[in-house]
Amino acid sequence: MKKRMAALTLAAVMAVSLTACGSGGKEGGSGDSVKLNVTTTFAGEDGNAQNFKNAVAAWEKETGNTVEDASATSDETFKTRVLTDFETGSEPDVLFFFNGADANNFIEAGKVVSIDEIRGEYPDYAANMNDDLITASLVDGKKYAVPVNGFWEAMFVNTEVLDAAGGSMPTVYNAANERAVSKFLDRKIAYLEIPEIIEASMEAHKVTANPTVEQILETEQAVYEFIESRW
Numbered sequence: 001m002k003k004r005m006a007a008l009t010l011a012a013v014m015a016v017s018l019t020a021c022g023s024g025g026k027e028g029g030s031g032d033s034v035k036l037n038v039t040t041t042f043a044g045e046d047g048n049a050q051n052f053k054n055a056v057a058a059w060e061k062e063t064g065n066t067v068e069d070a071s072a073t074s075d076e077t078f079k080t081r082v083l084t085d086f087e088t089g090s091e092p093d094v095l096f097f098f099n100g101a102d103a104n105n106f107i108e109a110g111k112v113v114s115i116d117e118i119r120g121e122y123p124d125y126a127a128n129m130n131d132d133l134i135t136a137s138l139v140d141g142k143k144y145a146v147p148v149n150g151f152w153e154a155m156f157v158n159t160e161v162l163d164a165a166g167g168s169m170p171t172v173y174n175a176a177n178e179r180a181v182s183k184f185l186d187r188k189i190a191y192l193e194i195p196e197i198i199e200a201s202m203e204a205h206k207v208t209a210n211p212t213v214e215q216i217l218e219t220e221q222a223v224y225e226f227i228e229s230r231w
Contacts, residue, residue, distance in 0.1 A: 033065050033066065035066045035068055036066070036093040037093050038067050038068065038070065038071070038093065038094045039092040039094075039095050040052060040069075041073065041078065041096060043071040043073050070092065082095065082097060086105065086106055086109070086111065087105075091106075091111060095112075099186055099187070100186045100188065103137065107137050112144055113144070115134070115142075115146065116142065126146045129147070131143070134146060135186065166209065167207045167208050167209045167210060168207055168216065168219045171211070171220055172202050172205045172223050173201075173202060174220075175201070175219070175223040176197055176198040176201035176202065176223050179223070180193070180197040180227070183227075188231070193231070197227055197231060200230070201226055
């Protein structure tokens with residue numbers, strides 16, 4: 001279908017976190033232009049809003065296709081609207097959405113396209129990404145979205161505090177930081193919650209003075225479970 005190919009083309013051009021879907025818009029024959037319904041969070045004060053508009057305009061000019069943009073600010077209202085659209089069969093053709101459990105219903109219903117499927121038509125899609133760092137869906141183990149933003153962080157560690165605590169505490173700090181940053185990148189927590197999670201994990205931990213390798217691994221797992229139970 002021409003419309004499906006157009007959706008995949010737009011997905012490849014954007015090179016940001018998206019999912020190509022399969023409904024809405026106007027069907028076109030082999031020589032007709034196509035209109036795609038697109039929903040993103042690139043709206044309002046989002047720093048990428050103008051970049052998104054520029055990319056869409058360039059794609060429309062190059063292909064002769066058009067984009068019906070229904071982008072809105074990322075919040076619970078936006079999330080609810082998208083979920084409702086999928087439930088009623090009025091989902092967009094291309095969707096920029098939250099990764100993780102929020103997308104499970106789309107995937108279970110077979111309404112979204114995996115990265116591998118896009119690469120079947122466009123082998124170079126997301127070629128600049130490290131596939132090992134792209135989160136796979138818990139539904140089927142496939143990967144559907146690439147990161148929309150990159151974050152470069154400088155980690156400053158109070159070595160005196162960690163040396164004083166000693167034992168298993170550095171493991172707690174590292175595990176908590178790793179899981180907190182992962183949750184932030186998956187849009188499950190706010191940026192300022194990262195230090196809150198690290199602090200709570202360290203306060204909840206009872207230090208083991210000279211941990212064995214097995215105890216270090218157990219400590220790491222305990223930190224992960226502690227965080228998942230609260231955030």
